[in-house]
Amino acid sequence: MKSITKGVASLLVSCWFVSCMSSGLPNETVQKAFNHRFGKVESVSWTHNNDYSFAHFKQHGKPVVAVFGNDGQIIDTESATPIN
Numbered sequence: 001m002k003s004i005t006k007g008v009a010s011l012l013v014s015c016w017f018v019s020c021m022s023s024g025l026p027n028e029t030v031q032k033a034f035n036h037r038f039g040k041v042e043s044v045s046w047t048h049n050n051d052y053s054f055a056h057f058k059q060h061g062k063p064v065v066a067v068f069g070n071d072g073q074i075i076d077t078e079s080a081t082p083i084n
């Protein structure tokens with residue numbers, strides 16, 4: 001019974017986390033800041049929550065994630081490790 005409870009709790013936490021993130025384009029301020037900082041990037045996918053927008057793209061052939069505040073300020077840029 002404990003393993004079922006743990007499984008249900010894990011599933012609920014996972015669903016909550018996924019529901020906090022959404023995909024689609026960020027606000028116009030963030031898009032302009034991204035374009036100013038990185039220029040023309042061939043393929044960008046976006047995720048965001050209430051506070052931050054995450055741009056996922058390749059730079060020099062390597063995956064990168066750039067984090068922007070909703071005010072357009074860049075918070076962080078990191079090389080991403082693909083999940084296999």
